[in-house]
Structures are given as structure tokens and as C-alpha cells.
Amino acid sequence: MANHDRDSGLGTRDSGKEQTPGQGQNGNAVEVVAGNGADSRLASDASRVPSPESRVPASFGRVAVVMGGSSTEREVSLDSGRNVLAALKARGVDAHAIDGIPALLDALRAGHFARVFNILHGQHGGGEDGVLQGALESLKVPYTGSGVLGSALSMDKPRSKRVWQSLGLPTPKFVALARGADAAAVHAAARTIGFPLIVKPACEGSSVGVTRVFEEAQLDSAVELAAKYPGDLLMETLIEGDELTVGILGREVLPSIHIVPKGAFYDYNAKYIAEDTKYLCPGLQGEAESELRALALAAFDALGCSGWGRVDVMRDRQGRNWLLEVNTAPGMTSHSLVPKAAKAAGIDYETLCWRVLETSFRGDA
Numbered sequence: 001m002a003n004h005d006r007d008s009g010l011g012t013r014d015s016g017k018e019q020t021p022g023q024g025q026n027g028n029a030v031e032v033v034a035g036n037g038a039d040s041r042l043a044s045d046a047s048r049v050p051s052p053e054s055r056v057p058a059s060f061g062r063v064a065v066v067m068g069g070s071s072t073e074r075e076v077s078l079d080s081g082r083n084v085l086a087a088l089k090a091r092g093v094d095a096h097a098i099d100g101i102p103a104l105l106d107a108l109r110a111g112h113f114a115r116v117f118n119i120l121h122g123q124h125g126g127g128e129d130g131v132l133q134g135a136l137e138s139l140k141v142p143y144t145g146s147g148v149l150g151s152a153l154s155m156d157k158p159r160s161k162r163v164w165q166s167l168g169l170p171t172p173k174f175v176a177l178a179r180g181a182d183a184a185a186v187h188a189a190a191r192t193i194g195f196p197l198i199v200k201p202a203c204e205g206s207s208v209g210v211t212r213v214f215e216e217a218q219l220d221s222a223v224e225l226a227a228k229y230p231g232d233l234l235m236e237t238l239i240e241g242d243e244l245t246v247g248i249l250g251r252e253v254l255p256s257i258h259i260v261p262k263g264a265f266y267d268y269n270a271k272y273i274a275e276d277t278k279y280l281c282p283g284l285q286g287e288a289e290s291e292l293r294a295l296a297l298a299a300f301d302a303l304g305c306s307g308w309g310r311v312d313v314m315r316d317r318q319g320r321n322w323l324l325e326v327n328t329a330p331g332m333t334s335h336s337l338v339p340k341a342a343k344a345a346g347i348d349y350e351t352l353c354w355r356v357l358e359t360s361f362r363g364d365a
Contacts, residue, residue: 057092060357061114064107068099071126072229080332081119087353088117101132108141115360116143117353118329123203124230128329129155142360146328150305154326157202157234163302164323169295171323172314174236176202179227186223189235190216196238201229212238239314239322244283246296246311247330247338249355253293254341256313258283279337281344284315292321299323307359310338 065088067081068074081097088095095117098104107113116136120127130152136143146154153159158176165171175189190197190213199222200210209229211222226233243261247254260278282289296311303326310330314322330338332353342352 055358057094060093060360062112063088063093063095063115063117063357064098064104064113065095065117065119066098066101066104066127066132067119069101069120069122069126071120071122071124071128073121073126076331076333077119077121077126079334080121080336083334083349084117084119084332084353084356087350088357091350091354093354093357101127101135104132105135105139108136108139113141115357116141117357117360118144119332121329121331123155128327129203144329144356144360145307146305146309150303151328153303154305154309154328155203157200157325158232160303160325161236161323164299167298167302169299169302169323170321172198172237172239174234177223177233177235179232181233183220186235187216187219190219193235193237196240198234198236198238199223199226200234201226202232202234203230214238239316241314241316242283244292244313244315244321245337245341246293246313247309247341248297248300248305248311249308249338249342249347249352250359252345253297254338255281255344256283256289256292256296257281257337257341259337277335279340281341288319295321295323300326308338308356 065081065085067084068078071077078099085095085097096113098107101120104116108116118127118132120132123129123131128151130148133143133146133148133151137148145151153163158174161171161174173193175192177186177189181189195216196212196214198210199213199219209226211218211225213219213222223233243259244256245259246256258280260280262276284292292313292315296313299311300309305326305328307328308330310327312324312327314324316322330336332339339349339352343349347355
């Protein structure tokens, strides 16, 4: 995806230009159905501003919207980033695009920005695994979303699940497999889990490298696909039922979304390309919806997350909810789920971006 220089902003310390991708896609419609375990933040002068009620665009100072990066989710991040950048500018925020962590750190060390809106996705240069958060803490630069612990723990699915299990929160049965595990270990793990099961990279997002495995003959090819991505593998029980997700904004739990893909499951194509995926919001009704939202917030807090995020859940055919993962920098594309849930809650896209930016101050927005 090409980047285009603009006259304002700083892409790196030397360039004096920001990098902004092109236009996004049209999103799917949302059908609206009737019906703090936070990390500590280092203080900085930039965070000592008026209360949320009296904030104006100048309260944020000059904002770097960091996008793109070098993870497998680069293209999604670029799409998210240009949408966020346009929304913040529309609200009068002095916001500028930066592509990737090295360019961002150069610009911050040169004193070009007061705070960071992190819309990088994924690990290994994706900005969602705690590495960027640690660098920003060391520079005393405020940033959006979860801190080091929440980001790192949420990115590591097996460790997330161990935390939830220790607290009695429901998550599918799983086995973590070391990268390069031999075939005997893989097949023994599968027999422990039982079929059907899921095989996926332990630390990737956007459904990359994920395979649904219904019989042992499909196992080796599933492991081969997941092993194309960095890190270890995760094998877990395939929960057959409804796919749900719950957005969190500050301490507000947004309405759930029931995702109904046209295909077998909510894969990369259904998330970002297909126009026939259906989204029902809220995904549940009454007490079931309340219980789901409470579970999502408990899972978010258990991992030390803060600011904003999204909790993905499967609901089985007996009506039981199963935690899958937490995303600490969810997508903000035209197809993305948090903007759809926010809209159903009466929060337009520009206001959503403003409120996420407010999470860069101490305490949730």
C-alpha cells in the first residue's frame, strides 16, 4: 500500500514530512438489534491538562498517529491509521502520520510530538506487544491504550489463557506448542485436546495462520501454516457456536456484536474484504448481554489492560461463553468492530477517536 507525503508533520527526524496512505474501503452495515487492572504510566508535563470536560484540541499537543510498522498486520494498520488521522484532524487535533516504530522514536527524541496515538497492530514491529510501550515509558511520552504488561500479556495467547484459568474465567482447553515441535508431540497434543480443534500462531492477530481441524489427517497442514509466522503455536478446542466481540472504551463496555460470516468462520477475508459479513448489535439480549459484558471487562482487567480494547468470545450451543483473546489496539478500518459497537452506543467515529486519544492521559477516558 503506497504512502503519500503531505506538507505538514514529521515522518522521521530528518524528513519533515508525514506519511499518509490512500483511501479506505466502504464498510459493511451494522444491524442494530432492539433491545482496573491498568498499568501505571510515567508522568509528563504533556499529561497535566484540564479535565475531560474542558479539553480542547490544543490540550493534546502535537500528536503522532503511528501506523503501518513491520508486522504481518501492516496493511490493516495503515487502513486503520489513515481513518484515525482524518478523524482527529476533523476534530481540530494537530495530528500527523508516522509509519513504524523507528521513525516514531526518531521524531520523539527530536521533540516533535507531545503524545502518541498507537494504531499499530501485532507483534515484531507491530506496536501491540509491549515493546513500543516500554520505549514510550522510557521517553516519558504519553500514549493511547494499554501499557507494557497489558500489551505483552494480551499478545501472548497461551499466557493470557493461563491467567484467566487461574481466576476461574472460562477459556477453551488448550496446549501451547513450542515452535518446531515434532510430529509426535503435535499429534499427542491433539489427542489431549480432542477434535475438532483450532491451530494458530500463539502471538498473531487478524486470524492469520488459523486453521479449523476436524480430523487428524488435517493436522500436519494446519501446523505447517501456523509455523509460517513467528513464535510458538497454540492448539485449542474448537467451540462451535456464535462468534461475539465486546469493545471497551475507558471503563465503558460497549454493546456486544454477534458476527455472522457467510463462510465457515470469521477469517481474514471476512474481517477486512468481504461485504457479506453480518453484524448484529447488540449480539445478545437482556441478562445474557449483561453477563457477556461483565465477563469481557473481567477478562480485560485480568490481563492488566487499560484505555481501550476488544475482547473476543465464542458462545457455544449451550449458551456458555468462552474467552479467546484481548486486542489492545483493535482495528479502526471501515470493517472494524469497535467503531461499529461505538456507533450502536451513539458514539460517532470522530468522537470515538477523540476518546481513545484521551486514554493517553493518566486514567481512562
